[in-house]
Amino acid sequence: xxxxxxxxxxxxxxxxxxxxxxxxxxxxxxxxxxxxxxxxxxxxxxxxxxxxxxxxxxxxxxxxxxxxxxxxxxxxxxxxxxxxxxxx
Numbered sequence: 001x002x003x004x005x006x007x008x009x010x011x012x013x014x015x016x017x018x019x020x021x022x023x024x025x026x027x028x029x030x031x032x033x034x035x036x037x038x039x040x041x042x043x044x045x046x047x048x049x050x051x052x053x054x055x056x057x058x059x060x061x062x063x064x065x066x067x068x069x070x071x072x073x074x075x076x077x078x079x080x081x082x083x084x085x086x087x088x
Contacts, residue, residue, distance in 0.1 A: 006033075008045070008050060008053035008054060008056075008057060009050050009053075011041050011045050011053070012045060012048060012049070012050055012053060014027060014031055014033075014038070014041065015041060015042060015045060015046060018038065018042070024038055024039075
């Protein structure tokens with residue numbers, strides 16, 4: 001099955017339709033997603049505006065970069081410790 005990628009704006013539009021009273025099954029069928037996906041979106045993006053969702057995305061990206069930098073730093077530090085602990 002082909003996986004679709006929805007933007008934050010599209011997700012929020014779908015959630016607004018759901019809040020307006022549309023049935024979950026009808027929305028899922030209309031947009032080609034599963035009901036579980038709709039509930040996952042609701043848990044993550046429920047009550048957000050488009051600007052909030054974009055801010056969340058940028059914070060997640062920044063967090064990912066920082067975690068990568070930290071992991072590389074720890075790896076370098078461990079390699080230096082191992083090198084310095086050897087007796088010549």
